[in-house]
Amino acid sequence: MPRTRALLLLAVLTGASLTGCKVPNDLAAGSQPGGTQQAPPIAPSEARAQLAKLQIAVRGTMDGYSRDKFPHWDKVDGACDTREEVLKRDGKDVTTNADCAPKSGTWVSAYDGATWHKASDVDIDHMVPLGQAWISGAKKWTQERREQFANDLTRPQLHAVTDNLNEQKSDKAPDQWKPPLVSYWCTYATDWIVVKSNYGLTITVPEKTALETMLQHC
Numbered sequence: 564m565p566r567t568r569a570l571l572l573l574a575v576l577t578g579a580s581l582t583g584c585k586v587p588n589d590l591a592a593g594s595q596p597g598g599t600q601q602a603p604p605i606a607p608s609e610a611r612a613q614l615a616k617l618q619i620a621v622r623g624t625m626d627g628y629s630r631d632k633f634p635h636w637d638k639v640d641g642a643c644d645t646r647e648e649v650l651k652r653d654g655k656d657v658t659t660n661a662d663c664a665p666k667s668g669t670w671v672s673a674y675d676g677a678t679w680h681k682a683s684d685v686d687i688d689h690m691v692p693l694g695q696a697w698i699s700g701a702k703k704w705t706q707e708r709r710e711q712f713a714n715d716l717t718r719p720q721l722h723a724v725t726d727n728l729n730e731q732k733s734d735k736a737p738d739q740w741k742p743p744l745v746s747y748w749c750t751y752a753t754d755w756i757v758v759k760s761n762y763g764l765t766i767t768v769p770e771k772t773a774l775e776t777m778l779q780h781c
Contacts, residue, residue, distance in 0.1 A: 601716065601717060601718065601719055602717055602718060602719075602757075604719065604750070604753060604754075605753055605757060607749065607753060607778055607781035610752065610753040610756045610757070610778060611775075611778060613756050613757065613760040614756050614760075614766075614771065614774055614775070614778075616760070617756070617759055617760060617764075617765065617766045617771070618763075618765045618766070619765065619766060619767065619768060619771065620699070620765035620766070620767070621767065622698055622699070622736075622767045622770075623697070623698035623699065623702065624698060625694060625697065625698060625734075627702065628694055628697045628698075628702075630693055632697075632706065632709055633693045633696075633701075633709045633710065633712065633713040634706070634709070634710040634713065634714075635693075635710070635713035635714055636714070637710065637714045639714070639716070641663070642661070642662050642663040643659075643663035644663070645687075645714040645716065645721065646687045647659070647663045647664065647665065648716060649687050649716070649721045649722070649723055650665050650668070650670070650682055650685070650687070650723055651665070652716075653670060653722065653723035654668040654669060654670045654682075654723065655668060655669045655670075655671075656668055656669060664682075665682040667680070668680070668682065670682070670684075670685045670723050672685065672723070672724040672725040672728065673722060673724065673742070673744070673747050673750070674688075674722075674724045674725060674728045674742035674743065674744055674747060674751075675724075675725055675728060675742065675743050675744050676744050677725050679725070683726075684725070684726055685723045685724060685725060685726055686723070686724060686725075686726040686729035686730075687721055687722070687723055687724075687729075688721070688722050688723075688724045688728075688729045688732065689713065689720060689721065690719060690720045690721070690722060690751075690754050690755055690758050691720065691755060691758045691759055691762075691764065692732065692733065692734040692735070693709075693712075693713060693734070694733070694734030695734045695735070695736055696709075696712060696762070696764060698734075699759070699764040699765045699766065700762070700763060700764045700765055701762075701764065712762060715758075718757060718758050718761050719753075719754035719757055719758065720754075720758050728742070728743070736766075736767070736769075736770045736773070737751070737752065737755060737770055737773040737774055737777060738767070738769035738770045738772065738773035741773070741777065745780065746780070748777040748780045749777065749778060749780045749781035751777060752774045752777035752778050752781075753778070753781075755774065756774060
């Protein structure tokens, strides 16, 4: 590995800053060991501006898709993987065992406002689902890039939500599925736009229309 790239990777892993060096987006998109802080949410006006810049394209096909092409739940902090980090971040009073598996806690699902006290009752949802990413540009990515996308703790991509809602959503875009809690539509739309914008994914005309409608609830 070239010395410069090794130093950049070291900066990401340790949280150190290198004078005069900016961590590339590809590296910043990866999981941050020991930290689960997301970037601050953007204003609706900024979301609208980003939405206007997204490329419109016909929705692709699922040909060749497999979840295995998006390696997920990487180890990010000791025994903790990405999923467990999100459970700790999104829960309250979460306790874990030596393997980082949650033993107890409280989780409130933003999609429906439901409260859960067992980690088994919540799933970790990818805001932009893996299959949806595949048909809007990720098919052409490297495996490394898809892994970064599937484990992104920086962008608003990973959320602990009611498990059956995650199943209902599946790989659907906002024109096909929306959270039942209408008061969350603004945040859902801005998060969706941020993720697609950061990763250069395309949107369809119906998807854009649905996002514009959801932004009206801001």
